[in-house]
Amino acid sequence: MAEAAVRQATYADLEAVPDHLVAEIVDGALETHGSLPPVQGAAAFSLAAILGAHTSRRRDDPDAWIYMSKPELRFGPQVVVPDLAGWRRERMPTEPEDAFIETSPDWVCEILSPSTIRLDRGRKRRIYGEAGVKFLWLLDSAAGTLEGFALADGRWLLLDTVLRGETVAIPPFDAVPFPLDDLFPFADPAAPALPET
Numbered sequence: 001m002a003e004a005a006v007r008q009a010t011y012a013d014l015e016a017v018p019d020h021l022v023a024e025i026v027d028g029a030l031e032t033h034g035s036l037p038p039v040q041g042a043a044a045f046s047l048a049a050i051l052g053a054h055t056s057r058r059r060d061d062p063d064a065w066i067y068m069s070k071p072e073l074r075f076g077p078q079v080v081v082p083d084l085a086g087w088r089r090e091r092m093p094t095e096p097e098d099a100f101i102e103t104s105p106d107w108v109c110e111i112l113s114p115s116t117i118r119l120d121r122g123r124k125r126r127i128y129g130e131a132g133v134k135f136l137w138l139l140d141s142a143a144g145t146l147e148g149f150a151l152a153d154g155r156w157l158l159l160d161t162v163l164r165g166e167t168v169a170i171p172p173f174d175a176v177p178f179p180l181d182d183l184f185p186f187a188d189p190a191a192p193a194l195p196e197t
Contacts, residue, residue, distance in 0.1 A: 014079060022070065025079040026123050033115045036083065040111040043141040043183040044069065044083050047109060050183075051086070054176040062090040072100040075131040080124055084109040086172075104128075107172055109137040125149075129156055135172050139183065146170070146180055 009030035017023035017032055024031045036044060048067055055065045066087045073080050085105035092103055108128055110120040120138060128136055129151055136149040136156065145163055148170030149156040162168050162180050169177040 008077075011079070022081050023079075024081050024124075025077065026119065026127065028077065031119060033113075036111055037113055039141045039184070039186060040083075040113050040139075042185050043139055044109075044111045046183045046185065047139065048084055050178050051173060051176065054178075055173065059089070062088075064089040066092055068101075071105075073105070073131075074100045074102050075104065075127060078127050078131075080127055082108040082124075082128075083111040104131040104133050106133070107135040107137070108133050109139060112138055112140040112142075114142075125156060129154060137170065141184060144180070144184065146183075 008028040009025045011025070013030050014023045014025055017030070021032045021034060035041070048069060051065070052067055057064050057066070066089055068085050070081050070083065071085050073082065073085070079100070082105070086107040087103065088106050091106065092101075096103075110116070110124065112120055117140075125136060125138075132151070134151050136151075138147045138149075140146075145161055146168055147161050148159040150159050150171060151157075160170050162170065164181055164184070166180055167177050168180050
């Protein structure tokens with residue numbers, strides 16, 4: 001007996017998702033999830049602020065960076081929305097004409113959360129590699145770790161894993177070192193409690 005063909009999600013399916021949800025099409029399936037929880041949202045904002053303050057963003061500098069939060073990226077049939085993405089200005093000299101972007105970022109950062117960790121570590125990481133994203137960071141604020149990967153011969157190479165208390169100096173931003181703890185405005189749940197005064 002023949003199996004029924006699995007229906008592939010369309011862009012119309014994506015557009016029908018309520019605005020308060022992030023919607024993606026990954027390997028033909030519609031994936032939805034809510035916004036980042038507070039700890040992850042604060043980490044994403046802090047990372048964007050640090051990189052934005054310490055890398056050039058000038059229009060006349062071809063080595064400058066353009067950063068975006070939650071951009072809609074289209075790579076053929078795949079539609080993904082990373083938490084943060086960055087392009088060298090020379091690769092995106094003009095504003096995209098559409099609400100989506102087809103130029104693969106030079107760098108992507110996913111802020112892992114319980115609802116997205118399997119997708120971010122699995123299928124989306126593969127899609128970023130297939131699309132030619134050069135660098136991928138996975139920030140796990142619950143575990144207090146940052147993993148940095150570089151694309152080498154079509155495969156992700158782990159460059160470094162940074163833990164709480166350590167300094168981040170991972171390409172493509174290895175010239176902009178900063179303490180990983182700066183991304184976590186709340187107390188480390190694993191740290192000993194401070195004595196009461």
